[in-house]
Amino acid sequence: MNAPRILEQTLSRLREQGERLTRPRRKVLEVLNQSGDHLTVNDVQRALQQAGEEMDAATVYRVLQWLKRVGLISQTDLGGEAIVYQIIDDHRHHHLVCLSCGSIVELSDDVLDPLRRTLRRDYDFEPRIDHLALFGLCKRCRTQGSLRPALQDVQTGQRS
Ligand SMILES: [Zn+2]
Numbered sequence: 001m002n003a004p005r006i007l008e009q010t011l012s013r014l015r016e017q018g019e020r021l022t023r024p025r026r027k028v029l030e031v032l033n034q035s036g037d038h039l040t041v042n043d044v045q046r047a048l049q050q051a052g053e054e055m056d057a058a059t060v061y062r063v064l065q066w067l068k069r070v071g072l073i074s075q076t077d078l079g080g081e082a083i084v085y086q087i088i089d090d091h092r093h094h095h096l097v098c099l100s101c102g103s104i105v106e107l108s109d110d111v112l113d114p115l116r117r118t119l120r121r122d123y124d125f126e127p128r129i130d131h132l133a134l135f136g137l138c139k140r141c142r143t144q145g146s147l148r149p150a151l152q153d154v155q156t157g158q159r160s
Pocket residue numbers: 038086093094095131
């Protein structure tokens with residue numbers, strides 16, 4: 001496994017804590033690490049299948065929960081049909097998701113640093129914000145309404 005630095009650190013910490021990296025855990029971790037993308041339970045199961053590894057959805061889900069708990073992967077609702085899982089690497093990122101058009105914009109991690117400081121200082125809470133999705137309305141949907149762009153397209157089409 002060609003693991004990023006943060007992953008190697010976490011793996012050695014887990015070994016020190018006596019956590020067992022069983023075959024299913026290793027296989028699911030490999031899939032997420034090699035993809036680097038947002039994967040659903042089904043995506044993970046399919047990738048395992050392609051690698052010749054049969055695992056039922058319940059097992060995949062259980063392994064994903066363990067990987068999340070020990071801080072190797074993130075679990076996020078991006079507003080799609082299913083929750084997505086992603087490996088946590090050095091390039092932490094988050095998302096702004098539009099509730100109207102579904103557009104997803106990447107949010108830089110340092111935007112959340114003031115929030116982290118406030119949580120530590122005022123709430124004595126150590127936050128683990130690995131991969132956050134914030135829901136709202138994008139500029140286009142706020143200013144134009146979601147129907148107007150579609151109407152303009154129709155009118156342009158008739159003229160040409
Ligand atoms: Zn993401």
